[in-house]
Amino acid sequence: MPKRKKTTPRKNSNFLQYIAWGLSLIIVIVVVFVAGYYVGHDGAKKEVTAKERSKEEAKRSMVQKLEEEAAAKERLKEQSVSQKLKEVLKKESQAEQAPQEAPKKEVAPKESNTTKQKEVRAPKEAAKEYEDASHEVEEELLPIAPERKIATGSQKPKLAIIIDDVSASSHVLSIKSLHLPITMSFLPPSKSRPNSHTLAAKEDFYMVHLPMEAQSFKAEEPMTLRVDDSHTKILQRIEELKQLFPRVRYINNHTGSKFTADEAAMDRLITVLKSQNIAFIDSRTTGGSKAQKVSRKYDLEYMGRDVFLDHQMDKNYIVAQIKKAIQIAKKHGSAIAIGHPHANTIAALGESKSLLKEVELVLVDKL
The missing domain is CATH 1.20.5 (Single alpha-helices involved in coiled-coils or other helix-helix interfaces)
Known part of the structure; x- marks a missing residue:
């Protein structure tokens, strides 16, 4: 093997x-x-x-x-x-x-020098008074806002800003340019501003700034309500306003220091407004206003201004007044501020948008 x-x-x-x-x-x-x-x-x-x-x-x-x-x-x-x-x-x-200065050329030859001087001065005096909001208030010091309860809820405070004397398209445009919910209060139409009611008709919400008798204001508006006007006359005037401003639900007084301080006159006005479903907002041009007393008499909620924004036309002053209105709203839960369509007022509101975020800015019907 x-x-x-x-x-x-x-x-x-x-x-x-x-x-x-x-x-x-x-x-x-x-x-x-x-x-x-x-x-x-x-x-x-x-x-x-x-x-x-x-x-x-x-x-x-x-x-x-x-x-x-x-x-x-x-x-x-x-x-x-x-x-x-x-x-x-x-x-x-x-x-x-x-239009106010035109009559200077038509002075009668027999009139005295004193009368001529008055006619020449009157338009200047009226213009000077109307340069700021001081024409609305009779006293040197603004009346103190009425006491109210302190707000205790957690709801954001509300502030309504009313711009009075709105009567021209430039006023409306300047207010709208702010893009803020601001209440416009229109003066009734007159010879110098015939279209105020047609401007209001284009707005979803508006107020009427009703001329009322003042203690000493010289540039009085046509058809101003006077303390001796009867109930019938006041009713007629309000019905005329409703024809011009058919959707009016709120009225505040233009001047009116004498009228609002007269209890009988305010009683007649509030009675008429109540019958027409219109609320009265007291601009409080005098500390002697009887609007609150008469409102309580008829079981109506009293609404009155807390702050005038532009009693002085300085922009820094107006901003300070806006801050004051915000503080009042925070304290009481709500507040009403009133201003006018002047350039400084519009500018101050525009510059205060960040401040106004501290409150809920609303139209007056939302208070």
Whole structure:
């Protein structure tokens, strides 16, 4: 029999070594591949994150730039509106004075020098009185607001701002340019402002600023209610106003320091207004107003002004009065402020928008 060859141990050992080296090489390759993958992935991830962060910063920078440009444009726009408003109101004031100055040329030759002087001075005196809101109040010191209960609820305080003497399109446009819920109180039409009622008709909500007899105001409006007017005469006047302003629900007094201080006269007026479903808001042009007393007599809620915004025409003063109105609203839960369509008043309101966010600015029918 032929003899079988024996496998030597040395050959087996070499074979196993080759296998071990091969496996080691494979493991090294796998480790290198995996490590490279994760290192590369991490680097790519960081790169992507850096790019995204860069894009976000660029976006924020662009938004900030756009906001700054928009704010700058808004400031320029407000300045432009304020300047244009001043020019419009100045021209309008000159136009309103023109009909009053016309009669100077028609003075009769037999009249005395004193009479002539009075005729020449009257328009200037009227214009001077009407330059600010001081014509509304008789006393040197404004009457103190009536005491009310302190607000205890958590509801946001409400503030209603009424702009009196609205009678021209420039007034309406300037008020609307504020984009704030402000109540416009229109003067009844007259020779110098024949279109006040047609302007009011275009508004969703308005008030009527009713002329009433004052103690000493010389530039009295036509058809002013007087203390000796009868119930019938007052009713006739209010019915005429309802024909001109068919949607009127609130009336406040223009001047009226003498009328509102007369209890009998106020009784007749409140009775008529109640029959016509119209509420009276007391402008409080005198500390002796009987409006609150008469309102209580007929179980009506009394509504009266807390603050005059522009008794002085200085813009800083008006801003201070706005702050005062806000504080009163916070204390009592609500407040009423009254101003006039003067350029400084409009400008002060525009600059106080951030302050007014402390309260809920509403029309008077929401108080």
